[in-house]
Amino acid sequence: MHSNAFDRYHETESRLHRLDPRVKVVMTTLFILSNALLPDGAWTAFGLAWIFLLWANQLSNLGANFTFRRSFLALPFALAAVSAIFSPLGNPLAEWRLGSLILIPTDYGLIKFASILVRSWLSVQAAILLVATTRFPDMIHAFEHLRVPKILTTIVSFLYRYLFVLTDEVMRLLRARESRSAAAPAQRSGRSVAWRAKVMGNMAGQLFLRSYERSDRIYNAMLARGYTGQLRTLNPHVMKSSDWLFAALAIFLILLLQLIGRL
Amino acid sequence: MQSSPAPLHIPDGFLSLVISLIFWAITASMVGIAISKTNKSLGEKQIPLMGVMAAFIFAAQMLNFPVAGGTSGHFLGGALAAIVLGPWAAILVMTAVIAVQGLLFQDGGLLVMGANIFNMGLLTAVIGYGLYRAAAGRNKGIRYAAAGIGAWIAVFAAALLTSLQLWLSGTSQLQIVLPAMLGVHVLIGIGEAAVTVAALAFIEQTRPDLLDEKATAEKGGRGWVYAGIVIALFAVILSPLASAFPDGLERVAKNVGFLGMGQSAPFEILPDYTIPFLGETALSTIVAGAVGALVLLGLMIVIGQSLRKKA
Numbered sequence: 163m164h165s166n167a168f169d170r171y172h173e174t175e176s177r178l179h180r181l182d183p184r185v186k187v188v189m190t191t192l193f194i195l196s197n198a199l200l201p202d203g204a205w206t207a208f209g210l211a212w213i214f215l216l217w218a219n220q221l222s223n224l225g226a227n228f229t230f231r232r233s234f235l236a237l238p239f240a241l242a243a244v245s246a247i248f249s250p251l252g253n254p255l256a257e258w259r260l261g262s263l264i265l266i267p268t269d270y271g272l273i274k275f276a277s278i279l280v281r282s283w284l285s286v287q288a289a290i291l292l293v294a295t296t297r298f299p300d301m302i303h304a305f306e307h308l309r310v311p312k313i314l315t316t317i318v319s320f321l322y323r324y325l326f327v328l329t330d331e332v333m334r335l336l337r338a339r340e341s342r343s344a345a346a347p348a349q350r351s352g353r354s355v356a357w358r359a360k361v362m363g364n365m366a367g368q369l370f371l372r373s374y375e376r377s378d379r380i381y382n383a384m385l386a387r388g389y390t391g392q393l394r395t396l397n398p399h400v401m402k403s404s405d406w407l408f409a410a411l412a413i414f415l416i417l418l419l420q421l422i423g424r425l
Numbered sequence: 426m427q428s429s430p431a432p433l434h435i436p437d438g439f440l441s442l443v444i445s446l447i448f449w450a451i452t453a454s455m456v457g458i459a460i461s462k463t464n465k466s467l468g469e470k471q472i473p474l475m476g477v478m479a480a481f482i483f484a485a486q487m488l489n490f491p492v493a494g495g496t497s498g499h500f501l502g503g504a505l506a507a508i509v510l511g512p513w514a515a516i517l518v519m520t521a522v523i524a525v526q527g528l529l530f531q532d533g534g535l536l537v538m539g540a541n542i543f544n545m546g547l548l549t550a551v552i553g554y555g556l557y558r559a560a561a562g563r564n565k566g567i568r569y570a571a572a573g574i575g576a577w578i579a580v581f582a583a584a585l586l587t588s589l590q591l592w593l594s595g596t597s598q599l600q601i602v603l604p605a606m607l608g609v610h611v612l613i614g615i616g617e618a619a620v621t622v623a624a625l626a627f628i629e630q631t632r633p634d635l636l637d638e639k640a641t642a643e644k645g646g647r648g649w650v651y652a653g654i655v656i657a658l659f660a661v662i663l664s665p666l667a668s669a670f671p672d673g674l675e676r677v678a679k680n681v682g683f684l685g686m687g688q689s690a691p692f693e694i695l696p697d698y699t700i701p702f703l704g705e706t707a708l709s710t711i712v713a714g715a716v717g718a719l720v721l722l723g724l725m726i727v728i729g730q731s732l733r734k735k736a
Binding site for chain 1: 434435436437438439441442445456457460463464470472473474475476477478479480481483484485487488500505509517518520521522524525527528529530531534535536591595596597598601602606616619620621622623624625626627628631632635
């Protein structure tokens with residue numbers, strides 16, 4: 163499988179791509195934190211936060227609406243927040259009857275619901291921009307610099323590396339099942355749900371054993387190539403003055419957002 | 426080419442800051458313990474193994490099987506990982522899986538990742554391993570039953586906790602979100618249980634050495650059994666009660682002074698994210714934000730330091 167299927171990194175030359183990954187990781191986290199801190203209904207601040215995002219998009223040379231186009235990932239989860247509309251804390255706006263259920267949307271609830279959606283939508287865009295402008299190994303390295311325990315970053319780098327290989331295994335397993343599951347038109351192939359679950363369980367077990375045994379071979383191959391317990395990278399990751407400058411500017415803007423949201 | 430998103434990956438913005446930080450703190454300390462435990466008990470050879478196993482869980486989540494009416498069951502894998510790898514290793518593996526899902530695919534947020542790891546990694550590992558460990562050394566039927574029940578309750582408990590977090594954050598009304606989440610996951614959990622048992626049966630046939638009594642007992646002490654059973658019982662007893670009488674739970678929470686936490690966020694430490702003595706000013710918010718950020722940073726540094734000494 164081609165790595166593009168997974169990797170969300172977009173190769174271009176831009177200010178944001180060149181920025182130190184640590185700065186990007188911390189700024190993304192701060193931006194998401196800032197969204198969480200903004201009070202419900204701080205529309206001006208939310209709007210400005212979006213402009214901040216558009217600016218960052220622009221810096222990335224990927225086009226100002228790059229993240230916007232990909233930002234509807236979290237929408238299915240919005241269902242969970244729908245019930246916030248019927249919060250008992252505000253003034254009732256209407257009364258809907260659904261069978262025995264009486265739903266009373268309130269102004270407070272509506273603002274709460276919209277704020278949750280906007281927050282999540284902004285946060286998802288920031289995360290999309292982060293992975294689109296940072297190579298994954300660089301991001302892992304940044305987390306290492308940020309004192310995330312080494313064993314975790316190592317596990318994550320292995321996960322990333324073998325994801326493609328194991329996805330190929332999954333594809334093979336699925337293709338094999340597919341080719342054995344012929345069915346006449348308008349008829350279902352296979353037997354009961356339990357039987358199908360068993361087939362999938364066998365596939366999962368098969369995949370597990372292949373992965374387990376593969377990890378043995380991988381480890382031996384790594385030892386043979388001089389693995390000493392840590393992964394190395396060629397990128398030096400030194401904070402330049404432009405990185406500091408960008409970080410300072412972004413922090414200033416985020417603080418400004420908070421200030422405006424509170425006025 | 427994405428794992429179909431289970432409705433358990435909470436995105437950013439859906440949990441209040443307070444809840445997010447509390448769960449980050451719990452998760453970070455549990456993961457810290459898991460790291461020191463695995464550092465002690467496992468050789469460096471185990472690290473590639475855990476990495477590949479994490480990739481396995483990730484890839485296995487792409488397997489799905491049609492259930493009925495266009496829905497398909499798919500796999501969380503926390504219980505299976507805990508049974509085969511042991512609970513501490515499974516916690517690290519699931520942490521890595523959820524971190525990559527959140528970072529790379531935005532399947533689950535960053536600020537709420539602590540809660541996501543807790544729900545889908547820690548909880549499933551404790552329940553899955555605890556129940557299976559209780560049946561260690563018995564015959565196959567009993568062990569498989571324990572594994573299946575463990576997997577089912579693990580999914581169920583994760584859904585229960587997710588609903589409670591959403592409710593405490595003021596995102597969802599309990600009487601709506603709880604029946605909806607639990608209703609869906611009772612079914613998803615059955616699929617999870619079936620697949621977990623079938624996968625175990627397959628592994629038992631081909632590599633029985635991974636699953637025998639000694640291997641299971643080596644991975645964790647008897648404490649896991651009690652923890653697993655207590656949490657599982659808690660989830661099983663609480664959910665029907667809470668689904669049937671959400672008002673009751675709400676009243677209890679209100680009496681204990683729990684509910685205010687999210688609903689209008691008059692929380693004790695940072696009420697409305699302002700510092701009490703600074704009043705409701707912009708400065709106060711900024712200070713509150715800085716305090717939140719410092720708490721996070723402090724946690725990261727403390728964990729990093731404690732690991733550095735051990736490593």
